[in-house]
Amino acid sequence: MARLSLQGIRKSFARTEILKGITLDVEDGEFISLVGASGCGKSTLLRIIAGLEHPDEGSVSIDGKPVDEASPKARNVAMVFQDYALYPHMTVAQNMAMPLIMGRLPMRARLPGMRLLTPGFAPLRREIATQVETVARQLRIDHLLERKPAQLSGGQRQRVALGRALVRNPHLFLMDEPLSNLDAKLRVQVRQEIVELHQNTGLTFVYVTHDQVEAMTMSNRVALLQEGRLLQVGTPDDLYSDPDSLSVARFIGSPEINVLPAQARAGGFEVGDQFIPVPHQLELGSDLFLAVRPEGVMVAGAGPRDGRQMVTLAVTRTGMEDLGGEIILHTAVKGLPGIDLRARLQKEAGGVDLDLRNLPLDLNLSFSPRSCRLFAASGARIRAGAERAASLPTSLESVG
Amino acid sequence: MSAARGSLARRRALLAYALVAPASVLILLIYIGPIIAVIFASLTDYTLVRDGFSFVGLENYTAMFADEAFANALRNTVIYAAFFLPGAFFISLFLALAIQSRKKFRSVLEVLFFLPVTSTLAAMALVWAALMDSRQGVINNTLTSFGLEPVNFLGDPGFVLAALAAISLWSIIGFNMVLFLAGLTAIPRNLYDAAAIDGADHPVDRFFRVTWPMLAPTSVFVAVTTSITAFKLFDTVAVLTKGGPARSSEVFLYLTFLEGFEYFNMGYAAALSVFFLGLIFVFALIQTLLSDRRINS
Numbered sequence: 001m002a003r004l005s006l007q008g009i010r011k012s013f014a015r016t017e018i019l020k021g022i023t024l025d026v027e028d029g030e031f032i033s034l035v036g037a038s039g040c041g042k043s044t045l046l047r048i049i050a051g052l053e054h055p056d057e058g059s060v061s062i063d064g065k066p067v068d069e070a071s072p073k074a075r076n077v078a079m080v081f082q083d084y085a086l087y088p089h090m091t092v093a094q095n096m097a098m099p100l101i102m103g104r105l106p107m108r109a110r111l112p113g114m115r116l117l118t119p120g121f122a123p124l125r126r127e128i129a130t131q132v133e134t135v136a137r138q139l140r141i142d143h144l145l146e147r148k149p150a151q152l153s154g155g156q157r158q159r160v161a162l163g164r165a166l167v168r169n170p171h172l173f174l175m176d177e178p179l180s181n182l183d184a185k186l187r188v189q190v191r192q193e194i195v196e197l198h199q200n201t202g203l204t205f206v207y208v209t210h211d212q213v214e215a216m217t218m219s220n221r222v223a224l225l226q227e228g229r230l231l232q233v234g235t236p237d238d239l240y241s242d243p244d245s246l247s248v249a250r251f252i253g254s255p256e257i258n259v260l261p262a263q264a265r266a267g268g269f270e271v272g273d274q275f276i277p278v279p280h281q282l283e284l285g286s287d288l289f290l291a292v293r294p295e296g297v298m299v300a301g302a303g304p305r306d307g308r309q310m311v312t313l314a315v316t317r318t319g320m321e322d323l324g325g326e327i328i329l330h331t332a333v334k335g336l337p338g339i340d341l342r343a344r345l346q347k348e349a350g351g352v353d354l355d356l357r358n359l360p361l362d363l364n365l366s367f368s369p370r371s372c373r374l375f376a377a378s379g380a381r382i383r384a385g386a387e388r389a390a391s392l393p394t395s396l397e398s399v400g
Numbered sequence: 401m402s403a404a405r406g407s408l409a410r411r412r413a414l415l416a417y418a419l420v421a422p423a424s425v426l427i428l429l430i431y432i433g434p435i436i437a438v439i440f441a442s443l444t445d446y447t448l449v450r451d452g453f454s455f456v457g458l459e460n461y462t463a464m465f466a467d468e469a470f471a472n473a474l475r476n477t478v479i480y481a482a483f484f485l486p487g488a489f490f491i492s493l494f495l496a497l498a499i500q501s502r503k504k505f506r507s508v509l510e511v512l513f514f515l516p517v518t519s520t521l522a523a524m525a526l527v528w529a530a531l532m533d534s535r536q537g538v539i540n541n542t543l544t545s546f547g548l549e550p551v552n553f554l555g556d557p558g559f560v561l562a563a564l565a566a567i568s569l570w571s572i573i574g575f576n577m578v579l580f581l582a583g584l585t586a587i588p589r590n591l592y593d594a595a596a597i598d599g600a601d602h603p604v605d606r607f608f609r610v611t612w613p614m615l616a617p618t619s620v621f622v623a624v625t626t627s628i629t630a631f632k633l634f635d636t637v638a639v640l641t642k643g644g645p646a647r648s649s650e651v652f653l654y655l656t657f658l659e660g661f662e663y664f665n666m667g668y669a670a671a672l673s674v675f676f677l678g679l680i681f682v683f684a685l686i687q688t689l690l691s692d693r694r695i696n697s
């Protein structure tokens with residue numbers, strides 16, 4: 001159980017700056033995900049937290065105490081590696097006992113062949129074996145204890161790696177893309193198990209992933225990294241509904257958020273050939289980006305009207321993905337070359353008498369300005385009012 | 401239908417035999433043939449000085465086990481191996497461990513230690529002879545400058561095997577070191593990360609928990625090939641000591657050479673060779689069994 005605090009972490013490898021000043025506080029018992037595309041520095045950050053790498057600048061504190069000079073052992077962190085990093089020459093039981101043997105037995109009892117020469121430690125060894133069995137039972141791998149990693153399936157290896165991390169009482173539980181080597185179905189299952197593990201242990205979890213779905217579904221908070229910087233830290237809903245920048249909006253959510261070019265006009269903005277009034281202070285004539293999630297887009301006239309003005313665009317259908325319960329509609333916006341508009345349409349949407357299978361090639365799609373987010377040309381979010389308050393609802397109209 | 405399939409299978413089989421035939425013939429000619437010829441010769445009294453030969457059964461072998469020269473050669477070889485093997489294994493391992501983590505000078509050091517492997521040992525043996533000379537040798541000059549007694553490295557029966565072992569060490573350490581380096585490089589980095597997380601950050605723990613067990617296949621290979629090399633000692637003996645002084649450096653392969661090409665007892669030399677072959681076979685078998693066990697476990 002521990003708080004984790006990162007202050008201005010910088011790290012370069014061979015003149016390439018991987019981390020450009022990361023400051024982050026993680027509360028005791030929190031499950032935080034570090035998410036970002038590959039190469040964004042998330043794994044390096046995790047290794048710095050673990051003590052496997054040392055930052056060029058900045059400081060890592062656990063429970064308020066700086067641990068920059070401390071070894072991974074002294075930091076008491078547990079870590080699950082992407083490819084599990086099990087010791088191939090040891091049995092499952094020996095793999096899982098490793099942290100306990102290193103932590104409890106003195107050097108003279110740890111050296112090879114010393115088991116028989118140090119009978120005084122036999123009770124301690126039995127205690128360690130019992131502890132390993134207990135954890136193995138929890139993870140349902142107690143029947144595999146005498147096997148070697150090569151004789152295990154991917155999912156079993158994953159559990160052994162979890163078990164090795166769990167046998168002791170770590171301050172922090174670090175995971176580096178632990179699910180990426182599992183097949184899709186197992187991934188969903190283990191995802192749930194890790195969430196339960198977090199709830200049962202109450203430990204502080206730092207979870208690295210490139211998969212935004214994992215980050216969104218598992219964590220209390222998500223920290224989104226891009227090119228060595230933290231773009232936004234917040235609850236999954238913060239990042240999804242209230243992104244600070246276009247990059248965040250684009251990274252989170254699948255299918256990707258729709259981005260349309262718009263121009264600022266007096267009292268509102270213009271998209272396509274429509275004027276939409278908004279209460280924002282906009283620089284006249286400046287280029288803007290309007291972003292709307294695919295589920296906010298509907299076939300014009302078919303969606304529930306909220307009595308306000310809708311943005312309606314004429315589009316040409318370019319593709320359809322039938323996902324069973326819903327359909328992802330891909331369209332090209334007329335008059336805005338190169339702009340795709342994706343709509344996520346529920347087949348069973350209430351009150352919609354629309355045959356989704358037989359949509360015409362040319363149709364009108366519409367969305368409510370309420371579901372839009374506005375961004376400056378630089379990608380920075382434009383919010384209504386000068387100050388940003390996380391508690392304020394920040395969709396366009398609700399403030400106005 | 402089935403007849404056609406049968407003939408297709410037969411044609412495929414014929415093609416397969418035709419394709420492996422050249423390699424099989426070469427292997428028979430180059431490897432198997434000579435072995436059979438040597439075994440055959442070891443059962444005869446064939447010499448280089450007389451035409452014709454007659455079968456003598458196992459007489460060469462019984463003579464061998466009664467031969468004092470054979471016992472002497474075997475003893476000398478074992479003493480030499482006792483000097484040579486531990487050094488060839490542990491010094492190479494130590495150097496590999498020491499060099500491996502060096503970033504800047506690793507390649508330079510690798511080349512330096514590997515240089516003796518690329519040199520011609522027979523020629524370099526002469527350099528060693530000059531270094532080890534009992535009167536003007538650099539080593540003895542150094543020893544006497546410290547007030548120590550000069551040592552006749554190659555002329556003293558008590559020193560000659562150790563001196564030969566030293567020269568052999570010089571020539572093989574670089575090679576074994578490169579083998580160990582390859583083995584060390586193949587150990588996944590993340591095992592050391594995992595070990596650090598698990599608390600095995602002391603060098604001794606890292607070595608015994610990760611490096612040594614992960615290096616086991618390489619170690620077996622190095623141990624076996626080095627043992628075989630030890631039994632193949634010949635060129636430095638031939639160039640420097642000719643088995644002397646007083647046959648104290650007459651090792652197994654040199655004795656075989658003497659019997660065959662100096663005393664012309666080809667039949668007897670063939671019997672010695674077969675014994676040598678059996679010895680090497682045992683080592684090769686050990687290696688195969690050990691590496692098989694690793695794969696299966």
